[in-house]
Amino acid sequence: MKSRDSDHAFFGQPRGLSTLFFTEFWERFSYYGMRAILLYYMYTKVSNGGLGFSESTSASIMSIYGSLVYMSSVIGGFVSDRLIGPRRSVFWGGILIIFGHIVLSTPFGAPALFISIALIVLGTGLLKPNVSEMVGGLYSEDDIRRDSGFSIFVMGINFGSLFAPLIVGWIGQTYNYHMGFSIAAVGMFIGLIMYYFDGKKYLTEDSLVAPDPLKPGESRPMVRKILLGILAVIVVLIAMYFVGVLNVDNIILLISIIGVLIPVWYFIMMLMSKKISTVERDRVKAYIPLFIAAVLFWAIEEQGSVVLALFASQQTNLQLGSFTIPASWFQTLNPLFIIIYTPFFAWLWVKMGKHQPSSPKKFDYGLFFAGISFLVMVIPVLMFGTHTKVSPLWLVLSWALVEIGELLISPVGLSVTTKLAPRAFQSQMMSMWFLADSAAQAINAQVVKLYTPGTEVTYFTVVGIVTILFGVILLFMTPRIEKLMDGVN
Known part of the structure; x- marks a missing residue:
């Protein structure tokens, strides 16, 4: 295999980037195809092929599902x-994802949904952080192609996400939800076959080795901790049952609390570890405010498949002449704008080179765009009221703004995470990046319950302003953060 710096086989990037690009393409096709119709499947009446859940419960499940998916990246990082x-x-994660979509495609109602969630959560936890970590491994630490490489990688994610709602969403909402879920399973299968054979040729040998393998004597304490954790969960669930509070909403609340506490514990564990140097510890400290900024950003961005999906279905004019636009098609706006913007940002960072804004400043600007994307949704409600179906262009504008924020935060966040990661916690640090999304959606699982046609103005205004205010605070903290990063941009 070529050295990392001399390999320019894939649009000037290492050839292995192509392998990981298409792996994520198909994984995201399967995941976002499923998500494009899952909310509607849950609250559609049973007589119409759905599960008949309430809209509030469906929205909350959507958010906590997303939280669990990214929360499981901790497991994936540890296993790796x-x-x-x-x-x-990554390979075994893909296997679990395939079976998860297959289960969801069967007509066995709520039990199939929850089994599917468990399989896809575990599978994505194994796959997603480790694919991203391998992207970072394709570059040397001072390779200026790194940020543009991650931008191209993120474009692969969004190409899969673009086509998924158009195909899976149309089939699911027009014909049958279960048929749509089966298409998602096929997509993941194609991706896994490509990954298996292509990876043998173009991925580094280091990717087959655990960077911090368990030492003799560590296995037994690890198993003990896992069993104690499982026992604690069982005890809590039993206690909830006997006091009469064991229901879906309270289980979601419990997971929301765990979703916020896990990254807090992880930061404490890394900062106290004897495996990291003083420089690495300072870099972890610098990462904390960036992590909080990412939580706020993802809290807005991830509501595209929940709150904005409800707005698209209930308060948007979907008639285009004689054609009715499937509400699930609005989920293509996220990846569409990413694909439009990515070439520009990839060119911009390379063109600016060492003169580009630092990672913290990019986060600042990203938060501003995310907050504004919610504030613009206040305008049509104030102009036309809550019971009038408005132009779909309002949703287009909102997504156009938030995706500028995503290009300033998501690929940059992936890149800076690999650069700030202590050597002993490389994959687990990448898991921390996904835990930002997990914490955001854990919070969303409670927040989205406040969204109703009567509270739209307050909802969009408060969330938007809080995000912008933190962006201002982060801007003032940037010089201190840059100092702690110790030369990492």
Whole structure:
């Protein structure tokens, strides 16, 4: 295999980037195809092929599902770092995802939904952080192609996400939800086959090795901790049952609390670890405010498949002549704008080189755009009221703004995470990046319950302003953060 710096086979990037690009393409096709119709499937009447859940419960499940998916990246990071390495973790994650979509495509109602959630959550946790970590491994630490490489990688994610709602959404909403879920399973299968054979040729040998393997004597304490964790969950669920509060809403609340506490514990664990140097510890400290900024950003961005999906279905004029636009098609706006913007941002960062804004400043600007994207949704409600179906262009504008924010935060966040990661916690630090999304959606699982046609103005205004205010605070903190990053941009 070529050295990392001399390999320019894929649009000037290492050839292995192509392998990981298409793996994520198909994984995101399967995931976002499923998500494009899942909310509607849950609250559609049973007589019409759905599950008949309430809209509030459906929205909350959507958010906590997303939270669990990214929360499980902790498991994936641990399995990769300590047991089997990133390449094998990705493969077995893909297997679980395929079976998850297959289960959801069966007509067995709520039990199939929850089994599917468990399989896809575990599978994505194994796959997603380790694919991203391998992208970072394709570059040396001072390779200026790194940020543009991650931008191209994110474009692969969004190409899969673009086509998924158009195909899976149309089939699911026009014909049958279960048929749509089966298409998602096929997509993941195609991606896994490509990954298996292409990866043998173009991925580094290091990706087959756990960077911090378990040492003799560590296995037993690890198993004990896992069993104690499982026992604690069982005890809590039993206690909830006997006091009469064991229901879907309270289980979601419990997961929301866990989703916020896990990254807090992870930061404490890394900062106290004897495995990291003083420089690495300062870099982890610099990462904390960026993590909080990411939580706020993802809290807005991830509501595109929940709050904005409800707005698209209930308060948007979907008639285009004689054609009715499937509400699920609005989920293509996220990846569409990413694809439009990515070439520009990839060119911009390379063109600016060492003169580009620092990662914290990019986060600042990203938060401003995210907050504004919610504030613009106040305008049509104030102009036309809550019971008038408005132009779909308002949703287009909102997504156009938030995706500028995503290009300033998502690929940059992936890149800066790999650069700030302590060596002993490489994959687990990448898991921390996904835990920002997990914490955001854990919070969303409670917040989205406040969204109703009567509270839209307050909802969009408060969330938008809070995000912008933190962006201002982060801007003032940027010099201190840059100092702690110790030369990492």
